[in-house]
Amino acid sequence: MKQWHNLCKSPKTNASYRANVIRNEFRQMDAMTQNMTKPKKGQRSSEESRAAILKATRDEMAENGWRKFSVDKVSRKAKASKQTIYRWWPAIGNMCIEAAMDLVPERSKLGRDPIERISALLHPLEEATRAGSGHAVLRVAMIAASDDQAAGETWRAWLKDNIRAPLRLILAEIAAKKIIRRDFDLDEAVDTLTGQMWSRVMIMRAPLPEGFAQNQAHVLLKSLAP
Secondary structure, three states: OHHHHHHHHOOOOOHHHHHHHHHHHHHHHHHHHHHHHOOOOOOOOHHHHHHHHHHHHHHHHHHHOOOOOOHHHHHHHHOOOHHHHHHHOOOHHHHHHHHHHOOOOOOOOOOOOHHHHHHHHHHHHHHHHOOOOHHHHHHHHHHHHHHOHHHHHHHHHHHHHHHHHHHHHHHHHHHHOOOOOOOOOHHHHHHHHHHHHHHHHHOOOOOOOOOHHHHHHHHHHHHOOO
């Protein structure tokens, strides 16, 4: 950078030449920064390490459940230190929730039909339960949410953002059109929509059958008929 300062002080220096020198200086600084942050050969990036930990977490959840969950096994399988795991997830229950939610695909765009719109809220969870041992992973995540305060808060926040809040908007809209009664109870509606899902995953330990989400949407609208 001394060259830059000397050039700027000299009135005889050509302006375009000075600009080129400045640009070269910044290019060199940018290259140095990239080299400092770039993983060394043979090292994994943070994203790769995180993905490996979450994959190992799902395997451990499916194999040993929540009560016998072992961070040591996750650490060995993911080839990541326990210090790294606890730095990223101070609450291991939250790590289990995140690992489970990674299986849930993005929700499809909502259409206009009430059945289609409501079933779209459950369909990602339906798909997740049929993805390998997804139903076992989701079951363990729900147990973790009931045992661990931080995991419970994370789980409830996910349900609020992805099921409860959008369902409230859909029901309010179709109630205004007199498709359902106006005095619906949101808590009861959520229970009607999702109750059978928790029962099947938690008690029967089975994935959700194809068409489950659409069937539950029909059940809900029928229960709210005016």
